[in-house]
Amino acid sequence: MNTEVFAARHIGITENDMPRMLQTIGVDSLEQLISETIPDDIKLKLPLELPAGISEHEFLGHLQELAQKNKIFKTYIGLGYHETLTPSVIKRNILENPGWYTAYTPYQAEIAQGRLEALLNFQTMVTDLTGMEIANASLLDESTAAAEAMTMLFDVRSRQQKKDDAVKFFVSEEVLPQTLDLLKTRAIPLGIELVVGNHQTFDFSTAYYGALLQYPGKHGQVHDYAEFAQKAKEQEIKVAVAADILSLVLLTPPGEWGVDVVVGTTQRFGIPLGYGGPHAAFFATKEEYKRSLPGRIIGVTKDTDGNRALRMALQTREQHIKRDKATSNICTAQVLLAVMAGMYAVYHGPNGLKFIANKVHNATRLLAKGLESIGLEQMNTAYFDTIKVRFNNTNKLREICESREINLNYIDGETVSISLNEATSDEDIKLLLSCFIVAQGDKKDISFTSGIKEVIPASLQRKSAFLEHEVFNAYHSETELMRYIKKLERKDLALNHSMISLGSCTMKLNAASEMLPLSWPHWGNIHPFVPLEQAQGYQEVLKTLEEQLNVITGFSATSLQPNSGAQGEYAGLMVIRAYHESRGEGHRNICLIPASAHGTNPASAVMAGMKVVVTKTDDQGNIDMADLEEKVHQHADNLAALMVTYPSTHGVFESSIKQITKLIHDNGGQVYMDGANMNAQVGLTNPATIRADVCHLNLHKTFAIPHGGGGPGVGPICVAEQLKPFLPSNPVVKTGGSEAITAISAAPWGSALVCLISYGYIKMLGAEGLTNATKAAILNANYIKDRLKGKFDVLYTGERGRAAHEMIVDCRPFKANGIEVTDIAKRLMDYGFHAPTVSFPVAGTLMIEPTESESLAELDKFCDAMLSIRAEIDEATADEPNNVLKNAPHTLGMLTSDTWDFPYSREKAAYPLAYVAENKFWPSIRRTDEAFGDRNLICTCAPIEEYMEA
Incomplete structure (x- = not known):
């Protein structure tokens, strides 16, 4: 083994594993499998035009050289970004700890209680400091949060019949320039009229539905907005305030003036500048807007035994459920950064x-x-x-x-x-x-x-107390905080424990060599608005990353500005919108979206001012060509775009993809490819080859940025030549194309710091390593599919019976035994695994994606667990719910209790297979009561009595 080849460290499958895997799948070679998986007419004819991979040692030396090209000045620019001091105990135990940065979004609450508690701390910190009633678990950046406030208040307005004609939104001239630019981007498609002016001369006309103020102002002036807020309330004008969170320690919180929303960034609570991100924004509002509040909310509930439990609350607000009726496409948070900011408050206390x-x-x-x-x-x-x-x-x-x-x-x-x-x-x-x-x-x-x-x-001057809860007053020594962080970490299952086989989410290795530079001061301590000559290291990395992504996608240009996948979707559609307008075809507003698409797709289209028309899928899970043709011809004069995920959300390379893209182009539309499944394309095919026009890429999926418990994410867009002029700009530092749209996120290059990870991933793997990683992802998925064959039905496969990089396993037949897909998901925790994606895109199914990073031993453990659970399903009956699946997950408290009222052994509950005993993970709670938590919404640190009495 060549110890300097990074691919050998990143890809889990070895040459010795290959014969058994290929035999299980029923092919003679890996090339045969790839040939049977990807349609011939879209395969790349030549290797990627990228350099050969370099060793980890070479990469770290290379990045150290580039880091010296960044000049660390004492920077007093402000404008929402400030140098901060990250406590070493937080840096070492959270930022640099895979137990925190490799965890996934807390959809499976029973194995995510640690980060859920940390996020509840964050929400409490935000509500206390802003004086508001409820806060979410963070947003992407301050400017995005302000735009979400503008659109949320617009939605609230539309429910008040007498205010339906109010479309003006006042923006104080004190607002940060990047925020104003982003507000322009968001306002235009929705028909919101922005009016920028002096709050002291504002006329409070009934034509306005809302206003945004900056506190303190962009150049430091602290205004007394209490009278403004009162007059606005009298005229039923909703008020949002963008506030500096550290200033609220000394200044009267906006909530005490009676405003409706307070937003801002928590960057100065111990988060590195990172040339613009990632940072956790905050969004706080009144409880009456809880069902309109964008993003995630962490709430308190109880588990099966009545114990306190945490989970994501009010998920019916999310895009995957509301789709084109959603008022926001935000489906993520900046969890890792919110955890750090919350811990900063825990460590320092009031x-x-x-x-x-x-x-x-x-x-x-x-x-x-x-x-x-x-x-x-x-x-x-x-x-x-x-x-x-x-x-x-x-x-x-x-x-x-x-x-x-x-x-x-x-x-x-x-x-x-x-x-x-x-x-x-x-x-x-x-x-x-x-x-x-x-x-x-x-x-x-x-x-x-x-x-x-x-x-x-x-x-x-602030008179009110804040951060009075015990958590903010108990961990002020490093010893105590270190132990508190560890206590929470132990409650979370992350990639450092076992495979997380989430379909569409691509939970692969986040290599230590990719992560290490994030802690280096020459990358962390650069303000996003410094002169370019002070950030030449960053400029070289970002420019090269754009070129790397151009090669991988086959496109002409890339913007790294979008800092989430959903934001990438929106950016791509806004670029398409600008392209049509430049050709005098601004009337094109129909966006065709397959029924199987991610819920963020229709939400993004509506935000971009488009009308969503849903197209059907056929019995094989592919786009229904007859229905698509009918709808394309019906809307040909107004067709703006088709949004298509490729390979499909069902894990299939549809062979008709070029026919589909030609149909759209022939009728004047552009093709947007959702890059969520790009991990099955890199080096084998690409969006340009299938003749798409724009795609977004989830760098936190295909390109190895860690999920961080639910964020950070980066969602750059890559575009064909005709869309290049419209790539987004920034009002402070010039970026984008010659006819650039206004800003998509606050910083010129979005979350620039974590782009180092993807740069390193591509640099170390090189052309051959990237291609082999894709092949390994396809190999691993098909191996799991065929190991489970006969016990679990896979809903969709390609024309030759192959999966792409993921598959959908049908769990609906097990209802005859009284078993739901949720029972399987919870039982997997007892086997030491995070569940695959549950009930998406088909209700009652599991979507499994193993990625290329997993070893054959880990794949076999997972398959053994699934087959063991299948045997347990056979033992279950619909009329007897007291079984090992319905009672899962099993906690240590259950196993060590004096009483055991279950018709199976403790050993079967806790140690169903021999391997589990070697590395047992204990869920810290039993199943959460979702309905109870939504009926009794508590989203801050509160005594248990408050919600148990409710």
Whole structure:
């Protein structure tokens, strides 16, 4: 074995495994299997034009060299991004810990109680600091959260008949520039009219349904918005506020003015800048909007035994259920980052946060006093961490600051703003002042050690308590926090324990060498708006990654800006929309979507201003060609796009795909390919070959970014030549095409930090390794399919009986024994496995995807578990629910109880197969009561009595 070949570490199957696997499948070679899986007319004729893979050692050395091209300046730009100090105990035990970063979305609550508790802490932190009633488990970034507020309030408005004609949304001129740009993107397709202006002169016309304020303003001014909020309420105008979360430690929380929504970012709670992300945004609102609240909500419920349990609440709001009726396409969160931000609050507690906030605020007052002492005008009358200074030669000032490795926010030729942070020291302040003195051309003495005035008016000073729950007051030593984090980690099943075979989610290895650089300061501590010459390492990585993805997809250009798969869908459709408008065909608004598509597809189409027309699937799970042709011809004059997942959501390479794409093109439409299943394409076929026009790629699936318990994700779009001019831009740093649409996310390159992972994945695997990884994914899926043959029916296969990289196993026949698909999912926990995807895209089924990273030994364990469960199903009867499947999962508490009222042994419950005893995972609770939790919605840390009494 060549120990320097990364593919040998990433791909779990060895040459010695191949004969048995191929024999089980019934083929003579891997090439025969691939030939029988992928239609001949879409196979690539040539290998990927990418370099050969490099070793892990070479990659880490290469990235260290690139890191030195990033210049770490003292950066005081602000605009929603600040240097922060990540506590080492959080960095080591969460950010760098696969027990946290390889976990999946907590859909199986019984084996996700750790991160669910951490997210409940996050929600509590947000509601406490904002003064609101309910918060979600995080969103993608502050600007996205503000856009979600705008659209949620628009939806609420539409339910009030007398406000149906109100389509104007007021945006304060104090709002961050990237947020304003993103609001423009979201507003246009929905018919929302943005009006930007001064909140002090706003006329409160009934034509407005809502307003957005920034607190503090983009250049630091803290306004008293209480009167504005009151007047807006009188006119039934809903108010959203984008707030700096650290400032809310000292400032009156917006919830106390009676506003409707508060959003922002928790980046400054210990999350690296990362050239723009990933960071966890927050979204807090009133409980009356709980069924309109976008994203995920973690709620408290009870389990079968009545014990406290946590799970994702109100899931009927989600796109997979509401589809084109959904008001948001957000189906994710930034879990890993939200966990870190919540732990930052747990570690520091209310008093620690007050210390940090006061330190930042006092440093800012000190700087302001120093600047005034040398004759400069500080323009903000009230501020928290940002001052605005009049200076008659900002070009000279910039030259001097950059020579001393300092970045400020240069507003115009005569004005500059400076945002301080928790890493700012007294020496930093002295250096800042010296820059201004030199730029003035004189040698004035600085005198600012006394007479520093109070700059937050009494009416804006926070009086209310926050973070009073025990969790924020018990873990302030490193020892205690380390143990608390470990306690939560033990409750979660992640990839470091066993295979997670989630169909469509591609839970593959997140290699340590790909992850390590995320902790390096030369990648983590770069502000997204620094001059490009200070981020040349990043620029080289991002440019190369775009080129790599162009080669892999066969397309002409890539935008890395979308920072989730759903956001990628929306970006792709908005680019298609812009393309049609550029050709004078803006009337094209029909989006055809197969019935089997992800629920985010129709939600994204509606958000992009399109009308969804659903097309049927046939008995084999393929697109029904007759129905598609009928609907294409019916809507030919207005056809905008077809959204198609390939291979299909059913795990099949449809042989008619080129016929389908030709039909769309012949009738004036564009083809959007959902890249969720790209793991079955890389190196063997590609979106350009099937003649799609745009695709999004889930970097957190195919390209090895970890799921992080439900985020981060990255969803870049790759486009054909005709769509290249319309790729999205950013208002602060130029990106995108020559006719770029406005921003899709806040940062120019989205979640740039985690793009290092995909860059490394492609760089280390190289052309041959990438292709072999795809072949291994297809091999593993077909091996599982054929090992389960005769015991479980696979619903759909290709024309020659092959699966792509995933398959759908039908569990509906087991209802005759009284067994539901959920029972199988829960029983798998007793065998040490996370369930495959449950009831998607077909109710009553499991969608299984093993990925290329798993070994034959692990595949066999999973198959053994499934076959053992099949035998247990045969033992079950519909009239006797007291069986090992219905009672699953079995907890340690059940097994060690003095009483055992079950008609099977404790050994069968806990150790059904011999391998389980070697590495037993214990679910920490029994099955959650979903209905109870939704009827009694509690989404913050609350005493158990509060909900048990309910």
